[in-house]
Amino acid sequence: MKKPLIYITRKIPEELIAPYTNSFRIKFWEKENDPVPENVLLREIKEAEGLICMLSEQINQQLLDAAPHLKVIANLAVGFDNIDMEAAKARNIAVTNTPDVLTETTADLGFALLMATARRLMEANDYIRKDKWDNWGPYLLAGSDIHHKTIGIVGMGRIGQAIARRAKGFEMEVLYHNRSRNVEAEEQLNATYTDFDTLLHHSDFVVSVVPLTGETEQLFNKTTFHKMKDTGIFINISRGAVVDETALENALVTGEIKAAGLDVFVEEPIHADHPLMQLKNVVALPHIGSASTETRTAMWKLCLDNTLSVLTGGQPKTPVW
Template sequence: MKPYVYITRKLSEETIKELTENFEVKMWDHEDLPAPREVLMNEAKRASALITMLSDKVDEELLTAGENLKIVSNLAVGFDNIDLETATKRGIIVTNTPDVLTETTADLTWALLMSAARRIVEAAEYVKAGKWEGWSPYLLAGHDVYGKIIGIVGMGKIGEAVARRAKGFGMEILYHNRTRKTEAEIELGAVYSTFDELVAKSDYVVTLAPLTAETRNLFTADVFAKMKNSAIFINAGRGPVMDEQALYEALKNGEIAGAGLDVFEKEPISADHPLLQLPNVTAIPHIGSASTETRTTMIKLCCSNVKAVLNGDSPKTIVNKQVL
């Protein structure tokens, strides 16, 4: 019998052709909604390979049920949805999709920053609502970006790509990271800062940090209180690094000027979410890497990793290399 591959979202047949030509493949029949837990558990019991999304909880229970499971191929750079320790103990390879989405996600982060700074969404809705009756000096006045200070928390490849864009806008670049990035300091003039220094000095605080025990709930009420009243907070990394209630209070009380959010603590969020009731919040539905070109490349990389493992070869982008 051919190895069985289960995919937790509906993908185009063209993008998974590499798998359907070689293995038995089944997909969940919805593009947007995740496979229910009971479905995923049942499929894991049979599957040799899973292609999962960041919103799929691949925990110890699921991995233990997957007696035939050889690989979990995650359609994301991050893999905090996967119990990596259990996967490694059970000899299950975990792969992700790094590098291929760096520039696309940096584009989106920059668009979010610009939109929040210049109140683009708010202004567009103002026009559509028929409120535009004439010109006035401070009508929907936002904040300058050029020449300001940007603080990047999480200076990985995406952070460096955002910094390159900031350099083009003549911005002073501060960054905070677990390790110093000397090449970025030389190439971009980026300055390493402590976390407290960064949040106090920056006009734009951009977090691209991965979700770890150290970064969970990193942005608290105390942190927002240290920011400039004119500061704008951008989160295009992981939702749980911020305390949403604290952010709401900081925005509502004028402790900071605005926020641009691509991610949230629990996704998806509903239309009555408190942050969505604030006019100084630009919110989008976790679309950091969502360009047609990049998502297609990510899917094909997932498929390539699965094919390699099921054929007894090494995958291109393995997370837990100790399994090999």
């Protein structure tokens, strides 16, 4: 009897898939950083019972129509806005993600991005690399303090709480806005729930950690940035589409806000000619929130374990539905 086929849309270390090869046939796209072409994915998915995919793949109705044997989709991410969930449910295809294992790593990156933006670290690094450091001045590359400031976290889920824990180490006041109150964050982190406008008005740092939904798309727009402090710094480690990038660019150019640190963008990848990349008060990263070796390995293993569980008749460890 033919073993079930799992298709993986990126190159995966051989040592990670070795324990699973007795139970499954495993095929994967041979490139680690380049997405699988749509025509290749459509061809490979025809026999697959399991699919492990990235955010860069749009798992839409057309793709699912081409995969009559598919039983499980394991997304190498917490978010799953790249998957047509209704189409998957209609076909009784399990969908899983990778929560928890990347929480602390993503929070590390988020807070590092906040610090790099506030203290102008990228500018300072380039200053030396371009051999501009001729002398010292009291306000040379002076940035913004982080300690004892107010951080406003929009989306107080696992990652939001992890960022709040880091903020408390800097003796920051923590405000948050969420769809519902987070009692754990309030009791353990002394975080204060506020409405969205109050958070914008009072925060020195506004950090987006929201999922992309119909409600959050372009949540950060012209009106939003106008309500922030002109010394305010915006950090986005959630999804690019929660931001109106034209409005953000305008707010940064006109001085409505002071700076922005961005790990995600509406269209990815961006390039050096992207409008936001022309601004000195922007720190941009190539969507590396969970990119530590340890965490990415844990994410791969969770995807494989979810797939194994479903294809052997069990329940997934981290189901989306």
